[in-house]
Amino acid sequence: MDLRTDVRLLHFQLRNIMGCASRTAVYYPCTSGTVRELDPTTGHVKTAMKFKNNEDASVSTLAAEEGILVTGSFYGTYRYRPIETENESCYYDGRLTDHPSGITNHVQINSSRRSSVPLAAFASNDFGFRVVDLARNEIVLDKMHDYALNCTALSPDKRLRVMVGDLQDVLITDAETGEILQRLGGHRDYGFACDWAQDGWTVATGNQDKSIRIWDARKWKNSKGEGISVAVMRAEMAGVRSLSFSPLGSGKRLLLAAEEADVINVIDAQTFDSKQTIDVFGELAGVSFTSAGQEVVALTSDPVRGGVLSLERCDYGAESTFGYTPGQHPQDYGWVTPGYDWLPTPEQVVDHPKTQVTLTQKRRQAAMAEDWFF
Template sequence: MSLRRDIRLLHFQLRNILGCASRTRAFFPSHGYVKEIDPTSGRSRKAMDFDTEGDMQVSTLTVTNDILMVGCFNGDYRFRSLHSENLSYTEGRLTDHLSGITNHVQVYPCRRSSAPLAAFASNDHGFRVVDLSTNSILSEAKYQYPLNCTAISPDKRLRVMVGDSVDVTIADAETGETLQDLEGHRDFGFACDWAPDGWTVATGFQDKSVRIWDARMWRRNHNGAASPLAVLRMEMSGARSLRFSPFGSGKRVLVAAEEADVVNIIDAQTFETKQKIDVFGEIGGTAFADDGQNLLTLITDQARGGLMSLDRCDAGAEDSYNYLADEESRQDWSRRAPKRHEGSGPLGAFETVTHRRRRALVSGNLDPF
């Protein structure tokens, strides 16, 4: 835990002000600038200075390996390259609407090129995609409610959106067209994430629930109603930040940070167990570092807040089923060796569909299909 008293959380509902570029580079807004901190040493420095702009109010922040991006309360944004020591940044404007708060931003590579794109969810009901290589707006769409969080699918074709509505919106990532509305939540939504597997989606709403959806079949009920894979209950309040762990980091988990005091680390394979981390103070966001081996949590309490770093203790665990977890697998393998079929057929335990069809055709007694 690196205690800090310079964290600035300005919005009572938005909780996406922590970004992480690597194990030693984390970012959060402070008073008049964005601060960069090394969680391993506690050393910090300015990463983006707003001294010439007066009281710059940052509402959301995100970081990739090479870009630092912040969204602001008055409908504009700032970004800079992390590969340069120069702290100068590029400015842009999304809207002049009086309620143009930038609620959420996600930076990702374009599906058809290597150009970096930024997807902005705004409080004026607008969703905009900006090409950062030219600093120009590529697309703009309006929805029936303010958008609080969005997440794009790994193949860059779909996008999940949540906001001041009880429904979850699934939209075309390029056109913004609404493809599905998923019912079931009972309050407004502030968090969502799309898992690296491509089909698992998590949404967090103020009804104190996190719902897990399967993108391969949004509507699973016989009557066509939306049906989630699982419904998870939070401890004290709704989830404000949702993060799936990256592939290759060990057992897959979903981190659901509540508005204050509680971080839930959920088994993202079964969604049946979780580890609860109790903290003190409002939570400004979570981020994975070091390819998922570290979990950073920003706590904004003025007296006891700071940057909390948790290390995984199951490093190297398989993402899929591990036979060592089976008690029988601990016995001598030779005692459990599969038996052969009569004759010189293949091993029964490893018999493929092709082998079965071939054996059925030879016997003439079974339908090979």
């Protein structure tokens, strides 16, 4: 735990202001009006982004992916810079909207489906959803809705997008046009968190009704045209503000569900029938997997006991002596079924372009885990 009393949390609902580029680079907005970069392994801190005025420094969302650091503000503006650039003054600015309620509620960075061009998808409080081409600093999609959008997540094939916002329904849209394809009912309050797993069809949404619903993209609705969630789990104390599936190649499927404050739920994303609850202290400002899923990093904003918390997975690499055959683990350590990771076999996992490990690394991790268990 790196104690950080300078975390700047400006909104009581928006809790996506932490970005993790790697286990040695965690980004967050601070009270000095800058974005800082912390290395949790050494405790070293440096300035990652400076702002010209207080309006731009009012960061409401932040992401660090695809080699780019992006922030969105309370006033409809955004700023980004390449992470590898050492000069914190080398950045690009833009404006999404002039609307008085133009808060950028959420941003996700991904590469284009048709090229390697980095894109930033902004969900805004003025009912707008916009995609910015970061290579040209140009808005390439501007789609207005009938409600504020609070979070979006792109499917692994980059064709679909899940959206939640100030409505009870979950929206499934065409990622390139923004057209709404499906409306899924079931939640009983507004939504603030969503994520799309690397298997391509598992989707999670979290709303203020204190529920986490799991959807299957292969069958959104039943024969009556009603949205059907394949699993429903309850939060402990409050609505879920952040959801994150474990990355491909990290072993057992997990889902992180960070509540508004004090509680991080680590859910079994293979069965969705059990979870581990981690108690922390303070308002949660973000949560993420790092190190190919080996670690979990969380940002809390308590002015006295806040900071960056790093947790290591004890079962990382333990995959029943690296076998995917149905059966029981020796010494009753649990059941192992096909699809333990997000793809059926280890070879498919390590061959996928999104994986962060090799087959040799996974075998070594499994061997080390066996030595630790026995």
